Amino acid sequence: MRRLFENINEWKIIQDNIEFEENRLAESIMSLGNGYMGMRGNYEESYSKDSHRGSYIGGIWYPDKTRVGWWKNGYPNYFGKVPNSINYIGINICINGEALDLAKANVEQFYRELDMKNGVLTRKLIADVSGNKIEVNVVRFLSIATKELGVIKYEVKSLNFDGEVTFIPYLDSNVKNEDSNYEEAFWVNISSESSKNTGSVVVRTKDNSFETEVFTVGANMKVKSSKEPKIRTNTNKEYYSENTMIFDVKQGETVGIEKYVSITTTRDYNKDELLCKGEQILSNEFDKGYELLLKEHCEAWNKRWESADIKIDGDKLAQQGIRYNLFQLFSTYYGEDSRLNIGPKGFTGEKYGGATYWDTEAYCLPVYLGVTKKEVSKNLLVYRYNQLDYAKANAKKLGLEGALYPMVTFNGEECHNEWEITFEEIHRNGSMIYAIYNYTNYTGDFEYIKEKGIDVIVEVARFWASRVHLNARKNVYMIHGVTGPNEYDNNVNNNWYTNYIAKWCLEYASENIAYLENEDIEAVNRNNVSKEECEKWINIASKMYLPYDNELDIIVQHDDFLDKELIKVKDLPKENLPLNQKWSWDKILRSCFIKQADVLQGMYYFGDKFTTEEKKRNFDFYEQYTVHESSLSPSIYSIIACEIDNLDKAYELYSRTARLDLDNYNHDTEDGLHITSMSGAWLSIVQGFAGMKTFNQKLSFNPKLPKNWNGYSFNINYREHILNIEVNKEFVKITNLSDKSVNAIIYGQEYSIDDEVTVCLVVNP
């Protein structure tokens, strides 16, 4: 494996060579986002080699007409896409009239860094443009203090010539998605304007026949130059606006511009006031000036790190990896807007970009619970609550009762179109409920159940009750025709994980109904839950079939799994990997190889229900067959490996998740970052190595230290207490940074922690 960025810094991603071969990969890695919008790490100036220019706006999407080979009843009519939107970073540069194009110029020095502590992307390079040498310095950030704001400072210094330098900052909305199903544009021009130092474009998403919302997006720019240009012109045409500024420079002189952009959308404003609001925001910010804006932005990032940073002593690669993951996760979502969610590629690519998957509930929620205030996590739950009606319609469409949350969605409507996923990967519905359990159990906010949660809990229970069938001969309830979390098995019967979580959902629903019958009968009544219905749920749960093999004493992933030809990954010649590239789909399906945690996902979710011995037996069995070709897999295995004291395996798996994108493990980071998977590194450290569990409203730790680390520390927010956990070769120290005492179990012993408690590190034999 070639590591693209070899210069490792614990707080920075450093690229010290220009990259032509893997420019798309570098663009993905250097992505920036502020939760509201984001973009890939494209250059401001033109670049004529392979590149994927992409900038995306949270919550803006387009329903692209479904394209399938063979229609199956129940398929949705569209697949939601996040439109590649206005290119607002663009600044074309000419040196004595010749365009600066890094694909053509002779680039003598190149340095780019993504400063994760401050959320700033900078670039410095020396290039020779037909004999004219220049030094270029660029700073870019998307403000997290003012969400609509993007700022670029772009400077050019003449190193060996007197002549002209031209800056052409522009806004370009004539942008197409690479993944458009029918190679059509998603945008329609509304207006464009330009005048001295300013410009604007407004576009809206095309009308569609699916009756989904049409979005209008406006971009304003305001440009400030380091000196008055010799010549200034303004141009605008459909989809496009630019300012041109030509400067005379002497050898050794630096000229530059600051480009300030605001992006406003009809998600927040009426379409008629869009530009005007954008101008107001921009004017306010512009008046503050570059230094203050940068300071506000950096301080906001520093604040995030104060509560979220994980420090690793003795492993720079791991240290950089975990920070990169948290940086990109927070760049995608920081909970400000309950209408938004966490797309698997965030703002860094088109494929899966911007849409919501069960990844959010399963992998991301625990991170936000751990490092942000509870409202951030709550907003992720409210997002699903607000989409309950769509989930009910989705279940109905498939001939089922209750609510089935979609596999992929923007507004709550299902938009994925593979039958084995869309219709069958229904375990996702369980994660919606598990998230409610997880949130309320972690935060203690049981009011949420009364207010909103119970509505979701009831409808999902109704779904499961209609989706099971009674096997009359065996007198058990079964669930046929599903795809479990392991998508390398499709259309299987009695996937243990699915059956288990369905059973749990039904039990959890009946428990909550029992609780609300005393606490808030209105919440029961508004959901029309009768005693009979509750009894039905309990009955189904009690008779749910859970495949088990007594001989091997393990859970069986699904009916017939043990009938497969069981080949261990280690015995498979390496040229077969990755299977998803080397094998035909049918060969993958009938093989025993597991793409991602399935039985183990259940043991992770319901860790308090299984003994360490059970976990060990099942881990040891399934791990042999797991290829981890989903980025969501290694973290879960790593956590269980910690629990069963297989620390070397845990560390190996942690490494796969922590630097997944930085080291391009899955050979597809050029398409965008694996944003939701980035939570895995945090989970591996906090829930894995530190062994933090919160089952049944009890906070506990069981810390372990990987061999090659000296120590690690992190903060968590547990029920409004900020705790610092420090683990090193000698001891474990938990410091309570809040005013009130907190109870925590360390290595099985409960402590009431006022200030801090220190215990010796337990090292297993």
Add this chain to the structure above:
Amino acid sequence: MRRLFENINEWKIIQDNIEFEENRLAESIMSLGNGYMGMRGNYEESYSKDSHRGSYIGGIWYPDKTRVGWWKNGYPNYFGKVPNSINYIGINICINGEALDLAKANVEQFYRELDMKNGVLTRKLIADVSGNKIEVNVVRFLSIATKELGVIKYEVKSLNFDGEVTFIPYLDSNVKNEDSNYEEAFWVNISSESSKNTGSVVVRTKDNSFETEVFTVGANMKVKSSKEPKIRTNTNKEYYSENTMIFDVKQGETVGIEKYVSITTTRDYNKDELLCKGEQILSNEFDKGYELLLKEHCEAWNKRWESADIKIDGDKLAQQGIRYNLFQLFSTYYGEDSRLNIGPKGFTGEKYGGATYWDTEAYCLPVYLGVTKKEVSKNLLVYRYNQLDYAKANAKKLGLEGALYPMVTFNGEECHNEWEITFEEIHRNGSMIYAIYNYTNYTGDFEYIKEKGIDVIVEVARFWASRVHLNARKNVYMIHGVTGPNEYDNNVNNNWYTNYIAKWCLEYASENIAYLENEDIEAVNRNNVSKEECEKWINIASKMYLPYDNELDIIVQHDDFLDKELIKVKDLPKENLPLNQKWSWDKILRSCFIKQADVLQGMYYFGDKFTTEEKKRNFDFYEQYTVHESSLSPSIYSIIACEIDNLDKAYELYSRTARLDLDNYNHDTEDGLHITSMSGAWLSIVQGFAGMKTFNQKLSFNPKLPKNWNGYSFNINYREHILNIEVNKEFVKITNLSDKSVNAIIYGQEYSIDDEVTVCLVVNP
């Protein structure tokens, strides 16, 4: 159900009202073909309401780039389509300058008949075109005496006016497929010409990036008019050629033209000589004159009927149905060209049109064995033999050994793109071998095994040997991840039918190798079959797992089938049917409902291996859950129902197959006829009611008579003997129409038949 054509004639399909609502359905029903080419029952003149103009040429196809939502490894790059080709029947008519358009004219009388005895389509109508009344008479046929030839006689009689009648016979190759994946044309113009009484167009299929053959097609027309026209003009442009002829007519006068067309292709001729050859053929035929051409054509059809007709006494609907099926089957294929095969929609529609499926081997071959000379059937086998290299490449692509014949193909390459079908419906491979068994066993032509058959037998055995896996715990071979004939179950494990036919293929291969080791060692050697390989096949076959339920004493369709919720079709509210329209795909898949014969298909193929009692138990069990939503299903059930003396059920199922298209049972005949399924009616009568079996080189009959029939009779060709079988309420008579004696078993007793033998009809209680 509304029967479109209510006027039932035993030899004709009669339409005595013009059909606007279901014009596409009428167009399908009135299709004509001559094995070489064919067309839907479109009108010659223009028609501005809904219609699907379609004419197709055997063996001409275009590789349309695959369109899928989500690519799976192993998918083919293209899906073969039969291009809707030159409209050569077109004749525009104007009355005093106004176009005759039956969608706009006032049609006072309308009569159309498809004469199945003679293969002629005629039409007679009276229409009022803005007050001018005309009588139109049209005769059309595609010659089976000269394959390239199409003939139309079109006459117009003035009923109430003196004025002008214009005839514009034309050739139009500017034709698109409705099912084009990317809405593109498949044709490129080469040339067009027109002169007095003649015209031509030449087109070729577009270049493609899949390196498949490009076809050029030429059409010539020659026109003869009943009198010299007043005005004559000729026009041609890209893709189009026409003659215009304007006649003066008096009230009561008839004018008309004869349009003769030849179609030639690069399948038979060099592209440079295409038109010239077409002209030669056309000139020869033209000189013979209309009456002689019609006579030759009718005689050829009559000859076909002499050997193939089935007579049913006492059931006009059934009589018409069986003749219609044979007529359309023979219109599609009569074995003249081993490069051609039998597309599921023949020349009557685009979807699946022209491509080859396992339908040919499973359902059509026995009909051709029964009613044509053996060379016709042999050509169907040679077709697959010639494509063996593609089948080997296909297996290799999926990581398997030997040969996997494609699900859908034109040239031998797989072109279907649903993973659950393309990769998993591998039982089709067994039918390739069963066809060899069936052909050699029926005809006695064991030379075919030596010459060609063994090569296919060996490679298919190798496929199965690599596709099974050993379940070490149970010490049996299993086949996971398949779709059986019942496509309402996908990706199942150990589909009994698939496992059984795989086992049989391995045994049949080893038996044939043993036979050839004595008979023709070269055939063994050229296939490199070692003793060890043969032993491996025998070992796998002997340990093949075949799911069986001891409690119910039935074969189990596949692992887990009996775990489903078992609801009988009769208990399912009718509004759920047809499932393929009413239910989402996942609901269909997890249901117990069976689309087409699966276990029963095996009992049909290997009828000599099961007792009547076994057949009865399995029929009684599976029939309850079978919805017959494949047109290939009812015939197989009907045959087994006869064997187990459930004659009412047999007749009910026969009815569904015999008039499938005439009565539009599956609500989709507007897309085209179910050509391959049409063999089902013949199978139901001959193998079902008459109980003809030929297992182990023994001809036997076990005739039964449906309650409401007085009798039936048919001819078969068995090993060069033409036999007539007559069954009525009293007796069964078999007449040997050939010179040599033949042995046949009737009701279990063997007879040597020189002339005829008569036995009493056995009526079961």
